[in-house]
Amino acid sequence: MTNFQKQIYYSEKYCDEKYEYRHVVLPKEIAKLVPKNKLMTESEWRGIGVQQSQGWIHYMKHAPEPHILLFRRSLPPV
Template sequence: MRRTADVSVDLSLVLYPPPHSTRHWRVSSSPAKLLPKNRLLSESEWRAIGVQQSRGWVHYAIHRPEPHIMLFRRPLNTQQ
């Protein structure tokens, strides 16, 4: 995967459901074409396409109707 700046935040921080914080990222069309359709990305992979966020976030789900939206979560007690 190639590093690009075409990633934008769609919805920042949402506390749902406890005990996790979740974050949704909308990926622009160029890097979205690079996203695998059948598996989650490792931290090094999502960072390589330009997603920037603090440590502790995990790509936990693929939203099948809109695969360009990446869903992340981390435990609520994680330090910033």
Template sequence: MSHKQIYYSDKYNDEHYEYRHVVLPREMVKQVPKSHLMSEDEWRRMGVQQSLGWVHYMIHEPVHQETWRRP
């Protein structure tokens, strides 16, 4: 994986949601708001590309790894 590209994990499910992790290049991390989860408009402006319905719902360590889910 290049450290300059966005990495998209495989999708996985539980009984309620479909999930995926997105690993951002370190230089993009400073664009991630610390005060709130990103809206679809915010993450699309950063260059994250996913189909409709994904919701940013968790930030965890490492800081550059974001988690999305959809029903």
């Protein structure tokens, strides 16, 4: 694990009735690797050092702060 990977911040998880969410804050050095014109696939975000369990989808960009990645995954059926 690189020093930059150690600086990645993972939020607590939060939910609505359909999804579980979390946001990930990248250090500037890693944020430079985020594609500007598209959302990342799981292999792409893992490739820049983001580590989380399977099933998370990079679903939105926070335009004013492109170093913040927004993820969600479906909640299991009740």
